[in-house]
Amino acid sequence: MEDTLRRKLEAKPLNFESFFSEKALGMKASEIRELLKLVESSDIISLAGGLPAPETFPVEMIKEISAEVLEKHADKALQYGTTKGFTPLRLALASWMERHYAIPMSKVEIMMVAGSQQALDLIGRTFINPGDVVAVEAPTYLAALNAFGYYEPEFLSIPLDDDGMKVDLLEEKLEELEKEGKKLKFVYTVSTFQNPAGVTMSVERRKKLIELAKEYDFLIVEDNPYSELRYSGEPVPPIKHFDDEGRVLYLGTFSKILSPGFRLGWVAAHPHFIRKMEIAKQAIDLCANTLSQVIAWKYVEEGYLDRHIPEIIEFYRPRRDAMLEALEEYMPDGVRWTKPDGGMFVWLTLPEGIDTKLMLEKVIARGVAYVPGEAFFAHRDVKNTMRLNFTYVPEEKIREGVRRLAEVLKEELH
Numbered sequence: 001m002e003d004t005l006r007r008k009l010e011a012k013p014l015n016f017e018s019f020f021s022e023k024a025l026g027m028k029a030s031e032i033r034e035l036l037k038l039v040e041s042s043d044i045i046s047l048a049g050g051l052p053a054p055e056t057f058p059v060e061m062i063k064e065i066s067a068e069v070l071e072k073h074a075d076k077a078l079q080y081g082t083t084k085g086f087t088p089l090r091l092a093l094a095s096w097m098e099r100h101y102a103i104p105m106s107k108v109e110i111m112m113v114a115g116s117q118q119a120l121d122l123i124g125r126t127f128i129n130p131g132d133v134v135a136v137e138a139p140t141y142l143a144a145l146n147a148f149g150y151y152e153p154e155f156l157s158i159p160l161d162d163d164g165m166k167v168d169l170l171e172e173k174l175e176e177l178e179k180e181g182k183k184l185k186f187v188y189t190v191s192t193f194q195n196p197a198g199v200t201m202s203v204e205r206r207k208k209l210i211e212l213a214k215e216y217d218f219l220i221v222e223d224n225p226y227s228e229l230r231y232s233g234e235p236v237p238p239i240k241h242f243d244d245e246g247r248v249l250y251l252g253t254f255s256k257i258l259s260p261g262f263r264l265g266w267v268a269a270h271p272h273f274i275r276k277m278e279i280a281k282q283a284i285d286l287c288a289n290t291l292s293q294v295i296a297w298k299y300v301e302e303g304y305l306d307r308h309i310p311e312i313i314e315f316y317r318p319r320r321d322a323m324l325e326a327l328e329e330y331m332p333d334g335v336r337w338t339k340p341d342g343g344m345f346v347w348l349t350l351p352e353g354i355d356t357k358l359m360l361e362k363v364i365a366r367g368v369a370y371v372p373g374e375a376f377f378a379h380r381d382v383k384n385t386m387r388l389n390f391t392y393v394p395e396e397k398i399r400e401g402v403r404r405l406a407e408v409l410k411e412e413l414h
């Protein structure tokens with residue numbers, strides 16, 4: 001008896017993998033991400049990141065507001081909150097969206113979330129059955145593919161050009177789907193200063209997308225973290241502005257207009273959709289960070305936000321300009337790139353035959369990093385693209401980084 005017990009207790013190597021769920025077994029860290037993590041902590045000029053510049057964080061404003069919040073509202077700010085979020089903040093955001101985007105908010109409800117990334121997961125939970133068709137831009141935001149991917153949709157990739165998603169191609173696909181007896185569940189779009197491509201969907205296409213949504217009865221998820229970061233050109237109303245039926249679920253975030261460390265975003269959608277997403281959120285984290293919410297409330301309500309946005313723009317515009325000028329000066333013939341009016345990214349398309357994933361190590365050896373474009377495509381079928389970030393690194397480094405990248409490209413092309 002004792003022997004059996006001893007044998008049972010003898011340490012055996014644990015079979016870690018055997019405990020994971022099937023879904024967890026399917027989750028894989030990307031090799032590129034691992035490589036780029038090393039780059040971030042070295043002297044390499046990284047045009048790979050997606051981070052806002054810390055210089056744009058309004059530290060003094062946050063100090064001032066936090067002191068006031070802790071002085072006057074500690075009972076609320078340090079307590080659990082409702083799942084939907086801190087009501088004064090939700091009201092302040094509703095009025096800000098109405099003023100800035102001319103979105104009539106009477107039939108729109110706002111729920112606060114832990115960054116818009118959480119909203120992407122909530123949308124997956126609430127709307128996607130395995131096999132549902134979800135249309136995404138090609139390329140699209142990588143972490144949206146990961147968030148939705150968990151719920152096993154069938155992705156439909158719709159290419160982009162300088163005016164955003166090619167909505168005419170979407171229409172063709174919708175006709176094909178209809179013939180196959182299938183239906184689109186939703187279109188996911190980063191409508192303004194897209195991540196990764198930097199392009200903005202034109203007003204005509206926005207209106208057309210709404211028309212198609214009505215005709216083919218699907219929803220639109222509009223993810224809009226970047227529209228306030230406009231360095232040139234005229235503002236474009238969000239797709240949500242054209243939505244008179246409640247088909248658009250709009251995602252906003254404080255990450256690029258305050259700080260990503262707040263982990264605070266919001267969903268603005270029809271109350272019927274919000275109610276279900278609220279139940280889903282309750283099971284995940286009960287409520288978004290209350291302290292962040294109360295500080296963000298003052299930030300919006302008392303006009304700090306509107307004062308700070310122009311400061312962020314002035315900080316980033318020279319960096320955007322430096323990148324576009326350097327690309328013009330150094331890139332060899334055959335390389336194309338987008339010319340964003342705002343946001344954080346430029347997208348490069350190289351001649352066919354160049355695989356940017358394979359080229360990355362060579363470029364890193366010259367002290368520069370970028371993100372290979374492949375992972376931004378739902379079907380990973382495009383090899384000759386890359387994303388460059390222009391917000392994190394100062395102008396001189398951007399110029400030097402682009403010069404070195406162009407050197408490697410010239411060698412590759414010969």
Ligand SMILES: Cc1ncc(COP(=O)(O)O)c(C=O)c1O
Nearest residue numbers: 115116117141190195253255265
């Ligand atoms: C298109 C897009 N959506 C969502 C997010 C996530 O942002 P948040 O910090 O609000 O979770 C990002 C962040 O880079 C993004 O680029």
